[in-house]
Amino acid sequence: MIQKHVYIVMGVSGAGKTTIGKLLAKQLEIPFFDADDFHPVENVKKMESGVALKDDDREEWLENLSIKITEWQGKYGAVLACSALKEKYRKQLQVLPQDHITWIFLHSDYEVIRARIAGREGHYFKPELLQSQYESLELPSYGIHVDVDQSPEQIIDEIMEKVKNKAEIGLFGLGVMGQSLAINMASKGYSVSVYNRHIDKIEVDIAKNFVSENAGLKFQGYDNLKAFVESLEKPRNILLMVNAGKVVDFVIEDLLPYLEKNDLIIDGGNSHYKDTIRREKDLKKKNILFMGAGVSGGEEGARKGPSIMPGGPENSYKRVGPILEKIAARDKTGEPCCTYVGPDGAGHFVKMVHNGIEYGEMQLIAETYHLLRFHTSAKPDEIADLFEEWNRELQSYLLEISVDILRKKENGELLLDNILDAAKQKGTGGWSTNAALELGVPLDTISAAVMARNISGMKEQRAAAAKLYDLKTSEGENINELKSAFFEAYKATSIVNHAIGFDLLTAASKEYHWNLNLSEIARIWTNGCIIRSKLMEDLVAKFNNYQQHLLMQEEIVLEISNFRTSLLKVVGKALEAGFPVPVMSAAANYLLSFTVEQSSANMIQAQRDYFGAHTYERKDKARGEFFHTQWLQEEK
Incomplete structure (x- = not known):
């Protein structure tokens, strides 16, 4: 017997609140009450006459119900059938903590409900009032939602499945990103089951310890896969946060014996988009839904609000989209930095290109820093000050963190100077290059950034070659004489890098019939993700009005025309002085190639x-x- 909990069954008239409420109360062995029985006599007369109630009419009624809800919960609990169409009504009835009241929203299409009302006898609610109820209805983003176009027995089974402390979503894999996303979801009010494998002496009690450390949030922790799956509401939603590649296939294979028709797996890792396409097709044959959702923002973004790029079946997004949108970052208008990107592998392709642009921007900052530090002999603090000045205009997250890096000391020395100059790449940058080759799209800056990381990894060979060739770099240029040219070269390269990334998205959209919305993609990249910047905010409007190549847009043509001389000057000086600037050079070459007849x-x-x-x-x-x-x- 479940006691001292109030279940409010809500929805428009004709949704079955009374019927379902009574059946639910019987299942839970607690009393049932109908909110209509608490209306003042004046309200009942109005409704019998076909007159819709106004907010003033409902004030006394809602106040009485609020008092009753508190009484019922204090004694034995209850099931209450109440329309509660507007959020302000529900707020007035939410007189208890969230874990003491469960909202159950009964809904269906207008025609289904109208047919139900037309078939009722002896009820004072008139069918013609239904339209006004639908117009007044404000959909709740919380609670249990049940489509009533099924038998009462099926409806009760669905509700009971969800009220038995079942989690709304499961998260598989408690690495850094997985933990952060789980905390994000739970802090937004969702009940979350988490799973992590148990391996003696290697991974021990990961899920159990995570739940213990976050005792104030709604978590259930498991290291038994069957128990984890059974802890979830049906149809189940499971977010995978595991390493890309074969591991995803192994996890899916392990999950399949416990899954049922219409259960949904969401791959939140950096999987290759072709793997995502394959997995969706394979699982569809087994009646299991699959989505690939790119997640950007690192550990902090995952915890506080990332940018999320979901792709796959659109009906799957409709089901899980509200959760993803709730945990996502917000753009400057307050909208979630999460949107349905497109079918099959579109989400992971968009995330791949995001990472490609990120590669280019990171290499551009590294080249600029290196040239300033060792060609103009600027001090790290000077470069930090200069980057900070630039960023008042650019508002780039990557430039912002680079300022912090240039100011970080360890034992009185710049930490950066003690970091080995050998960078790695996880695969998405290289995948972008491969995709560009397959689609016949130039990807100069992104490919150059990938290759720069590859050659940086040849540390021992580079050290040996440096001694063998003994080539010297020239110093002595004054930072004050060059900083204006450097800034314009930086901006030109960044614009070209973004243009190249979005051009790859355009080509993929045509090839795979994804119908990608470049403006929406730019919008969800304005916050939460690594490449957020003022430029990205500008691109939202630019792509909204003009979906073609960025370098063909009038404002961009003007900017690039003004910056072109500085870009060529900086690249020329850098190469002449013996400094490699692969991304700047690639941007200059792309620009010259793109603009020559x-x-x-x-x-x-x-x-x-x-x-x-x-x-x-x-x-x-x-x-x-x-x-x-x-x-x-x-x-x-």
Whole structure:
């Protein structure tokens, strides 16, 4: 017997509040009450006459119900059937802590409810009032939602499944990101079951300890997979936070014996988009739903609000979207930095490109710092001050953290100077490059950033080569003379890097028929994620009005035209002084290639035709018409 808890069954008239409320009360062995019985006589007369009640009419009624709810909970608990259509009514009835009241929202399509009302006899509610109720209804974002277009027995089974302390969502994998997301969800009021494997002497009581350390939140912890799955509401929602690759397939294989039709698996890791497409197709055959959701923001973002990029079946997003949107960061208008991206692998592809742009921005900052530090001989504090000044305009998260890095001391020395100059890449940068090759899209800055990390990893070889070649870099340039050019070069490179990333999204959208909304993608990247910046905020409006290549937009053309000279100047000086600037160089080369009418590719086409008879098109003929030349004349 479940006691001292009040269950409020809400919904429009005709949804079955009384019928379901009575059945639920019988199941729970607690009293049932109908809110209609507590209306003042004046209200009943109005409703019998077909007159809709106003808020003033409901004031006394709601006040009486609030008093009764407190009494019922203090004695034995109760089930109350009450329309409670508006949030302000529900707030007035929420006189107890959240864990003492459960809201059960009965709903269905208008025509279903209207047919029910038309078939009732002896009830004072008139069918014509239903439309006004639907217009007044404010959907709750909490509680148990049940579609009543099924039998009362099925409805009760669904409700009972959810009131037996079942968790609304399960999280598999309690690494840094998994723990942070779990705390985020629980702090937003969701009940969460968490699972982590148990391996003696390696991973011991991870879930149990996590729940113990966060005792104030709604967690259930498991290291038994079957118990974890059974702890979830049906249909189940399970968020995977495990390493990308084969591990995801192994986890899915382990979960499958315990899953049922329409259970949903959400892969929140950095999986390859083609793996996501494959997994969704394979699981669909087993009647299991699958989504790939990119999550960006690092540990802090996951805890306080990340940017989330879900892709997969749209009906799956409708089911789990409210949870993801609730835990996401907010943009400057207060909207969640989470949106339905598109079908199958779209979510993970968008996250992959996000990471590619991130690679380019990080390398750009590193190149700029390195050139300032060792070519202009600027001190770290000077560079930090300069970056801080730039960031008043740019508002870049990556530039912001770089300022902190340049000021971090350890034992009185700059910590940065003791960090090994060998960077790693987890795969998403390289995947972006591969995707660009497959789609035939140039990816200069992002590919250059990936290759820069690869060559940085050749530390021992680089050290040996430095001694062998003994090439010197030149110093002596004055930072004050160059900082304006550096800033313009930085901005130009960043714009080109973003343009290249979004161009890859455009190509993928066409190839895979994803119908990606570039403006919405830019919007969910304005907060919570690593590449948030003022530029990204500007792109929301730019792509909303113009979905084509960023470098073709009028305002961008003007900016790039103003910055072009500085970009070429800085790249030229850097290379002449012996400093590698792969991303800046790539941006300059991309820009020159993109804006030149006559390229060098005619020579390439001639060469291909010469040695392989690949044919070529002619300027003086229509496009699509191909020719071959016998280049080598035979001697007579």
